[in-house]
Amino acid sequence: MFRRDYIVRMIEDMTAMIAKVMTLKQEKKTTEALWEVDELLIRHFRLNSRLLNSLSVEDIIDMYLLGGVVESDKLQGVARLLKEEGAIYAAAGDKEAALFRAMRSLHLFLYADLHGADRELLQMPDDIDELLRETQGYRLPAKTERLVLAYMESIGRYAKAEDSLYRLREQGENVAEEGKALYSRLLLKSPEELELGGLPAQEVGEGLQEWERLAAAIVKPTML
Numbered sequence: 001m002f003r004r005d006y007i008v009r010m011i012e013d014m015t016a017m018i019a020k021v022m023t024l025k026q027e028k029k030t031t032e033a034l035w036e037v038d039e040l041l042i043r044h045f046r047l048n049s050r051l052l053n054s055l056s057v058e059d060i061i062d063m064y065l066l067g068g069v070v071e072s073d074k075l076q077g078v079a080r081l082l083k084e085e086g087a088i089y090a091a092a093g094d095k096e097a098a099l100f101r102a103m104r105s106l107h108l109f110l111y112a113d114l115h116g117a118d119r120e121l122l123q124m125p126d127d128i129d130e131l132l133r134e135t136q137g138y139r140l141p142a143k144t145e146r147l148v149l150a151y152m153e154s155i156g157r158y159a160k161a162e163d164s165l166y167r168l169r170e171q172g173e174n175v176a177e178e179g180k181a182l183y184s185r186l187l188l189k190s191p192e193e194l195e196l197g198g199l200p201a202q203e204v205g206e207g208l209q210e211w212e213r214l215a216a217a218i219v220k221p222t223m224l
Helices: 002-026 032-047 049-054 057-063 072-091 094-116 124-135 141-154 158-170 176-186 190-198 201-219
Strands: none
Touching: 002 032, 032 049, 049 072, 049 094, 049 158, 057 072, 057 094, 072 094, 072 124, 072 190, 094 124, 124 190, 141 158, 141 176, 158 176, 176 201, 190 201
16 A cells, blocks of 8 residues: 555656656756756655766666565656656757766666566656667667667567667677577567567577577587
């Protein structure tokens, strides 16, 4: 009951804050808009903007671990406020500050989603899609790209998951075993599911063969 009441209050406060911030952005009152976000961070999450943006995403996640379980709804709340803060900077023309927050917000949203957050609580899928558009054309950190891969697979966007896999490979990440595992899981899907996910069964079969070769090449012992 307490958790539900807290979440209801958080959503109500966040909805009111977003409406107020939208007006302040239109009036080009950047400082006042940032204050609104900061106030809500302090009220609900025991954080202020300066501290939040000085911590690594791993440190932020650790703050919302309770008995080894992620408080995923709180984490997506923090991600939503980071996204809103980034939008304020974007409206003010500070692209660097906006991108910094967008990437961190994306990471936290994805992590929260993959650890059981309610996707409908704050329209998280819409926020994730928007952040992916905002960060398109920039290289995501490998740790975030891996979350994108897992998220895309979880929602059935298999071609997008494949794209993430190849981007990781382009970054020099050793993803041979991850690639092999991904295509092995996809082969368990029906042809209809794969078609809907943008990755036909034939391509999945060919992809599995390719990544099996890559994985075998990595583990092959050096000849003396």
